[in-house]
Amino acid sequence: MVTSAEMEARIVRYGDLRPCKTAFIDAHTPGSDQKENFTIIGGGVSESPDQHVHISIPHGFNIGAAGQPPKCRNSLHSHRTAEVFFVLKGRWRFFWGRWGDAGEVVLEEGDIFNIPTGTFRGFENIGNDYGMIMAILGGDDAGGGVIWAPQVIEDAADHGLVLSEEGKLYDSKQGQTLPEGVKPMPLLTDNELKTYPEPTTADVIPGYVARYWDMVALADRTPAKVIGPDAMLRDRPGFEVSLITRGSASDAMHSHDNPSVLMPVTGHWKVTWGGGSATLAPGDTMSVPEHLAHSTVPSMTGEAALYHIVGTGDPAGPTWQG
Structure with missing residues (x-):
């Protein structure tokens, strides 16, 4: 725990x-x-x-x-x-x-x-x-x-x-x-x-480049995949990025095989795990250990969006494909 x-x-x-x-x-x-x-x-x-x-x-x-x-x-x-x-x-x-x-x-x-x-x-x-x-x-x-x-x-x-x-x-x-x-x-x-x-x-x-309101529109029911092999910005830079909004947040407990990071853009977010909970505000950064079951949901009414970053183990190689 x-x-x-x-x-x-x-x-x-x-x-x-x-x-x-x-x-x-x-x-x-x-x-x-x-x-x-x-x-x-x-x-x-x-x-x-x-x-x-x-x-x-x-x-x-x-x-x-x-x-x-x-x-x-x-x-x-x-x-x-x-x-x-x-x-x-x-x-x-x-x-x-x-x-x-x-x-x-x-x-x-x-x-x-x-x-x-x-x-x-x-x-x-x-x-x-x-x-x-x-x-x-x-x-x-x-x-x-x-x-x-x-x-x-x-x-x-x-x-x-x-x-x-x-x-x-x-x-x-x-x-x-x-x-x-x-x-x-x-x-x-x-x-x-x-x-x-x-x-x-x-x-x-x-x-x-991905615009905030385009991502919010895509994240109305499920998190918007922003950076990744099948995301808005297709890439394998060694991590994947998603945007989660109030509409796509879930209180279901889940975990990742690699460390992940939560970074609120708007609103306040409650992160819950087996041993407790914490509330994040815009500008805060939270590191979640690998294999730790947790959930992340808005804790107050109003606009709420959060960037989620998770390591993938891919080599952090070039992105320019010109």
């Missing part, structure tokens, strides 16, 4: 999230220097030892978040495995390509974006208030870190930050320098840059 105390240790409340403001190489670059990064489940991809990990239990995927004030952007980078975002708060513009001009899409609250692997991407808060996007990263090691567009590394050096070839960040403003024998992260060569795809907006949106 799993006790309430044991399960509470697997819940990260929105109000308890601990941000890192020095997680990445663009932490001092104007326009990106106000962003906050959160590592909720797994090791994440932070380049800074200051990053706090809330839950370190391996799930086969990572859960993180980015919080940014209006007009703050995250610089162009790439990953070797999946990077999926859904908007919790605010209005966000995602852009991609070597210079960020190959394509773009604007996402509203609840929308989800399975960003094509191997593509340079960035994002910015274009709303009027502090915004938050939640992230799912493929693999337990999150793909081995971040690959930055060359101009990001060059801009960071002008503002005192240097990244080592091992992916560790050094801040000259704090008197830090690369240790003897350690080389800086090399810039991608022109030939290497040619291997990064430049999909257009028309290429990307149909197969990689």
